[in-house]
């Protein structure tokens with residue numbers, strides 16, 4: 001389908017692609033120059049790979065992630081997740097695609113979990129939002145399995161506030177895995193963690209790729225975190241270097 005892929009990537013499906021994606025922000029009040037947060041970025045991320053996006057502050061990393069994950073609409077260009085052109089979708093269809101085919105882990109563990117739900121309910125929330133019965137034994141078992149996977153077996157009944165920041169971030173990874181998404185996006189998932197907790201979270205993301213064949217795209221400014229990835233994309237001034 002794409003003429004630029006080499007034989008190595010041609011045998012693997014492309015989980016995420018950007019073609020000449022730009023995101024401009026107009027100045028409020030009409031004065032001054034517009035900001036170009038993303039400047040005609042193109043890339044293809046193979047399924048089953050772990051990609052880190054690095055670059056200086058303001059280089060466009062978060063904008064890249066937001067556009068790639070369908071949380072923001074680019075000003076120009078095409079984003080495809082699992083072959084679907086996000087720009088062709090209505091808001092409702094885009095919301096469904098984000099819910100069913102994309103997993104998210106955000107920077108602050110405080111933003112990741114719903115405080116009024118226990119951690120097992122947080123893990124299965126994407127399934128429940130998609131219509132699953134939260135009392136269904138298969139749904140509950142899936143939540144328990146994922147909590148065991150992230151080292152928190154038996155803690156499902158606790159509230160998020162009773163866990164450390166690193167433990168909450170591991171719950172966020174479990175939740176990002178629950179729908180078996182095409183792509184898991186993480187924006188600075190280890191930024192607020194000590195090195196040991198950061199390693200645990202990065203190991204979970206790497207295992208999601210190596211064991212489950214998931215695709216992970218992670219923004220980080222930390223070279224140590226980036227070293228866990230197979231591929232490092234460097235952004236500078238809204239472009240990929």
Ligand SMILES: Nc1ncnc2c1ncn2[C@@H]1O[C@H](COP(=O)(O)OP(=O)(O)OP(=O)(O)O)[C@@H](O)[C@H]1O
Nearest residue numbers: 025035036037056057058059060061062063064221
């Ligand atoms: N809502 C917005 N309105 C105007 N400009 C914006 C907006 N969001 C981002 N920008 C600009 O776009 C550029 C890229 O921002 P972005 O947040 O993507 O950078 P980043 O690489 O994630 O930075 P950091 O490492 O500090 O998180 C910056 O110049 C920023 O000022």
Ligand SMILES: [Mg+2]
Nearest residue numbers: 061062063219
């Ligand atoms: Mg950012």
